[in-house]
Amino acid sequence: MSAPVPPRIEALPLPLAPELESALKELMRGAPPLLIFRTVAHNPRVLARMLAGGLLDRGSIPLRLRELIILRTTALCGAEYEWGVHAAIYGGKAQLGREELQASVHGAADAPAWNREERLVLQLADALHHRCDVDEVLWAELRSAFAEDQLIELTMLAGLYHAVSFLVNVTRVPHEAFAPGFPAT
Structure with a gap:
């Protein structure tokens, strides 16, 4: 940490x-x-x-995918506080093990450990963070894997957690005692 x-x-x-x-x-x-x-x-x-405006209820996407886009987005934003809270509270419920939590911070989106939907969610988070958009190739893959309501929810989650990351980084919210920091590389 x-x-x-x-x-x-x-x-x-x-x-x-x-x-x-x-x-x-x-x-x-x-x-x-x-x-x-x-x-x-x-x-x-x-x-x-x-x-x-929170999106932590039962939405249109499975918990594991919701948490992957949140973890990846907060990691990309350097929001260790928010990443740690989600890793601690939802990591187990989403069946994300230690290696997967580490990969949400340091791993490649196309690593073989991820299934197709997980890779696409991580690629979406990466594209939205770095380009604020997705190219046509990624969009076609996303469309083939997810329904429209899911694509909207995934995109809104990434945007919402950019805002949350900005808040915790700017205000320097102290770490919760129960939450881990970013894993070492």
Whole structure:
């Protein structure tokens, strides 16, 4: 894990204001609110929009693919905080082992360890990060593997997690005690 740096905006201390507590209660399922939410809570309107616009529910794509695009996007953005939270909370549920988590940061999108859909999701994350678009060849492959609702969800996940990465990087949200840092190469 990278050396800790002081946050630029401190997370609000607990307990939060009652309206913030109630907004986070359902999402956190009894666990204390994550530092990212306590940081964004400085602007309750943005927090409410962030929580309402989340894509962590049962969507049109399997959990494993959802987490792969999130992990790859946050890794490409250098958002170690968000990568670690997703690795810790969802990695096991998505059946992503240690080697796959490492490959989400350091591995090639076309590595033989990934199945076709996983390779395409990683290639999509890479293309969106580096070019903010996909070429016609990749688009044709994506269209052959995913339905339109899935393509929209995958693209929106990559975009949403770019925004989340910007936030955690700019505000220097401290690492959660339970979350790993980026794996070594």
